[in-house]
Amino acid sequence: MNACRLFFAGLLGATALYGTGAVAQDKAAACTAETVTLRILRTPGNYPYPAPMEAWQKENPCVKFEINEVPFAQLADTISVQAASSHPPDIIVYDGPNTQSYAAAGILLPITKYLPREWDADILPATKAEHSYEGEVYSPGIEQTTVAMYYNKTLTDAAGIKPPQELKDAWTWPQALEAFKACQQGPAGAPTVWGLGPTRFGNGQPGLVYQDLIYQRSAGDPKAAPESSAYKTFWALSPDGKSVDGYLNTPEAIEGLKFYGSLFNKEGVAPKVGIPNAFFDSKACFYIDTPAAGSALLKDPKIEWGITPIPYFKSPVVHTGSTTIGATARSKNPEIAAKFVVDMSWGEYAYMNVSQRGNLPTLKSLFPRFEVYNGYPMKVFVDQLQEWGQPRPPGPKFAQYDKLVTDALRAVAFGGDPADLMADAEKKVQRVLDR
Amino acid sequence: MSATNTLSTASATSVKSGTGKPATRRQKRDWIFAAGFLAPFMILLLIFQYLPLLVMARNSVYDYSLLNPAAAKFVGLRNFTDMIEYEDAAVSFGVTFLFALGVVLFVIPVAFALALFLNSKLPARGLVRTMIMLPVVTSSVVVATMWSFLLDPSNGLINGVLNIVGIGNQPFLTSTSQALPALIAMTVWQQVGFGAILFLAGLQGLPAELTEAARIDGATRRQVLWNVTIPLLSRTTLFVVVIMTVFSLQAFAPAFLMTQGGPQESTNLIVYHIYNSAFIMQQAGYASALSVVLLLVVLAISMAQMALLRSRWNY
Numbered sequence: 210m211n212a213c214r215l216f217f218a219g220l221l222g223a224t225a226l227y228g229t230g231a232v233a234q235d236k237a238a239a240c241t242a243e244t245v246t247l248r249i250l251r252t253p254g255n256y257p258y259p260a261p262m263e264a265w266q267k268e269n270p271c272v273k274f275e276i277n278e279v280p281f282a283q284l285a286d287t288i289s290v291q292a293a294s295s296h297p298p299d300i301i302v303y304d305g306p307n308t309q310s311y312a313a314a315g316i317l318l319p320i321t322k323y324l325p326r327e328w329d330a331d332i333l334p335a336t337k338a339e340h341s342y343e344g345e346v347y348s349p350g351i352e353q354t355t356v357a358m359y360y361n362k363t364l365t366d367a368a369g370i371k372p373p374q375e376l377k378d379a380w381t382w383p384q385a386l387e388a389f390k391a392c393q394q395g396p397a398g399a400p401t402v403w404g405l406g407p408t409r410f411g412n413g414q415p416g417l418v419y420q421d422l423i424y425q426r427s428a429g430d431p432k433a434a435p436e437s438s439a440y441k442t443f444w445a446l447s448p449d450g451k452s453v454d455g456y457l458n459t460p461e462a463i464e465g466l467k468f469y470g471s472l473f474n475k476e477g478v479a480p481k482v483g484i485p486n487a488f489f490d491s492k493a494c495f496y497i498d499t500p501a502a503g504s505a506l507l508k509d510p511k512i513e514w515g516i517t518p519i520p521y522f523k524s525p526v527v528h529t530g531s532t533t534i535g536a537t538a539r540s541k542n543p544e545i546a547a548k549f550v551v552d553m554s555w556g557e558y559a560y561m562n563v564s565q566r567g568n569l570p571t572l573k574s575l576f577p578r579f580e581v582y583n584g585y586p587m588k589v590f591v592d593q594l595q596e597w598g599q600p601r602p603p604g605p606k607f608a609q610y611d612k613l614v615t616d617a618l619r620a621v622a623f624g625g626d627p628a629d630l631m632a633d634a635e636k637k638v639q640r641v642l643d644r
Numbered sequence: 645m646s647a648t649n650t651l652s653t654a655s656a657t658s659v660k661s662g663t664g665k666p667a668t669r670r671q672k673r674d675w676i677f678a679a680g681f682l683a684p685f686m687i688l689l690l691i692f693q694y695l696p697l698l699v700m701a702r703n704s705v706y707d708y709s710l711l712n713p714a715a716a717k718f719v720g721l722r723n724f725t726d727m728i729e730y731e732d733a734a735v736s737f738g739v740t741f742l743f744a745l746g747v748v749l750f751v752i753p754v755a756f757a758l759a760l761f762l763n764s765k766l767p768a769r770g771l772v773r774t775m776i777m778l779p780v781v782t783s784s785v786v787v788a789t790m791w792s793f794l795l796d797p798s799n800g801l802i803n804g805v806l807n808i809v810g811i812g813n814q815p816f817l818t819s820t821s822q823a824l825p826a827l828i829a830m831t832v833w834q835q836v837g838f839g840a841i842l843f844l845a846g847l848q849g850l851p852a853e854l855t856e857a858a859r860i861d862g863a864t865r866r867q868v869l870w871n872v873t874i875p876l877l878s879r880t881t882l883f884v885v886v887i888m889t890v891f892s893l894q895a896f897a898p899a900f901l902m903t904q905g906g907p908q909e910s911t912n913l914i915v916y917h918i919y920n921s922a923f924i925m926q927q928a929g930y931a932s933a934l935s936v937v938l939l940l941v942v943l944a945i946s947m948a949q950m951a952l953l954r955s956r957w958n959y
Contacts (some may be wrong), residue, residue: 223689285924310926623819624818
């Protein structure tokens with residue numbers, strides 16, 4: 210009987226305690242409003258990362274997350290389909306150059322009013338240009354990448370080559386070609402060690418706008434008269450993003466592309482197809498990649514390596530870009546989604562996200578906190594980003610521009626005539642822009 | 645003949661002349677059962693085949709992006725006139741027809757020869773049967789990836805073999821003149837087993853007495869093959885030709901995985917072009933118009949093949 214009373218007393222006490230919330234979890238106790246679920250679409254291994262998300266949730270306990278992941282190759286297709294659905298994601302992590310396309314299509318929510326006052330002075334200009342459309346900012350950006358030229362020090366030393374380490378000493382492309390030829394081992398076109406290794410992006414074939422449009426752009430001049438072909442060559446698209454006529458098929462661009470095509474054909478110092486890990490397996494002397502390759506080599510130094518700035522013809526230029534984060538315009542919780550997006554890209558949360566993967570931050574104030582970027586070799590990326598960085602030609606039809614120009618550049622690398630191919634590319638891109 | 649007669653009789657007795665309605669209660673019940681069994685498939689066919697076709701036909705007169713379909717704009721026949729005004733559609737259809745022609749022209753004789761071998765009593769038939777069927781059951785993605793390595797212009801196995809016989813490295817997939825033949829070769833390699841199995845089924849269904857009679861009459865093996873076997877296999881040949889043509893016109897994986905339609909659109913197969921127009925170029929209306937034209941082209945080609953290769957022999 211006593212035992213029975215004791216049991217009921219205990220049960221009553223436990224119920225009372227639970228009712229007051231004394232044994233409830235911190236999270237549940239702190240959430241007094243309705244719970245909101247933010248649906249995030251991102252690629253695997255991408256931000257927002259668990260640590261900053263959990264920290265943010267402690268400050269915003271009523272917010273839960275539902276995360277969907279798709280491989281990067283299917284990301285744009287998935288966004289195309291899901292954005293138009295009746296239940297679109299609240300937050301998308303997408304390829305940065307698509308910002309204007311998504312903004313023009315009404316997919317992204319403008320976040321200008323949510324940004325901290327100091328953001329404008331702290332953000333990299335290239336990032337702001339890439340993520341703005343018609344006066345509004347659509348993505349704050351979290352991390353930024355660009356490409357530089359890695360070299361295998363053992364191979365370059367053996368060939369007696371000393372690549373420059375600072376921007377002011379950067380090679381021109383003809384100087385770089387001499388280095389490729391001197392370092393390459395074996396016959397042109399089929400060597401055992403390539404002068405310039407293949408890209409790791411896409412299927413390994415040349416032509417990607419991110420990496421290869423810089424050849425012709427660097428043959429232009431951003432300080433020339435706006436109506437000159439040199440000026441148009443550098444920008445590769447009209448400032449309003451509505452015309453490409455006379456921007457791709459210019460005398461300067463064709464000269465640059467003739468050189469570019471010769472690397473794969475006449476000179477035979479670069480392969481036309483991908484060779485997995487060619488640089489890391491010492492099958493290439495030079496190799497163009499983002500800081501990701503440097504981060505990997507710092508962790509696991511398979512080879513002795515260094516970094517030299519990207520060569521140029523007349524005007525040094527490197528493309529910026531990375532995946533970025535945005536809130537969707539049709540989110541059922543736009544205020545919370547925008548707050549999350551801005552928070553993740555600012556202050557400590559931004560640092561937590563950027564430090565996870567080893568890319569560069571988009572905020573200048575964060576650079577000093579990344580010790581690895583304060584000295585050679587990785588500092589080359591920071592210097593390039595700040596001094597030479599340009600977004601890929603931004604416009605509301607970037608994805609189409611990217612595909613058509615990539616096809617044209619690839620055809621040049623495969624031996625096609627640059628003038629014919631660029632004339633054709635201009636025609637095709639203009640058709641898209643006119644629709 | 646007897647089978648046809650039986651069917652005709654059954655048909656005549658089951659339907660009231662002129663009305664097409666069932667005559668008796670039992671026949672009504674049979675109709676209900678038949679409709680019940682057919683309904684699930686017919687409903688699925690309607691929802692997942694014919695309804696999308698109607699939506700596609702409707703979309704073909706709109707201009708819209710998948711990113712913002714709500715902003716679709718009616719453009720009438722502009723998507724169709726664009727196919728004439730710009731050359732991309734003509735180039736892509738041309739490439740696709742060449743691809744289909746190459747595949748059919750090579751698959752039919754090779755598959756027939758393999759079927760003859762498999763139908764004989766020569767040794768290693770089982771091994772050959774397994775070998776030619778393996779590519780058929782292998783995923784197109786795996787096949788395309790494997791052939792990309794084989795056709796590598798610098799370090800590919802095929803170039804290695806060519807080097808041994810004194811031929812220099814070939815560019816294959818990076819050449820405007822060699823990329824399409826390379827894709828045709830890969831597709832023939834993959835599909836020939838399927839064609840061979842169909843021909844083998846046809847050969848094994850031939851009445852032995854006809855060839856025996858021809859042999860007794862003094863016909864040589866070649867004469868029997870040319871004058872008896874091939875004519876009697878015309879139905880199978882028609883089936884293989886139509887199937888291979890439709891497969892080729894629908895090919896997507898080789899262009900998507902191996903060449904991205906390049907170089908210079910030399911492998912821009914029409915289904916890849918449609919995918920590209922819809923998902924990359926964000927011209928979903930134009931992609932729908934291309935799909936409508938492709939549908940009509942496939943129907944027309946299939947009907948023409950059926951008319952031209954109609955069986956003149958029966959057994």
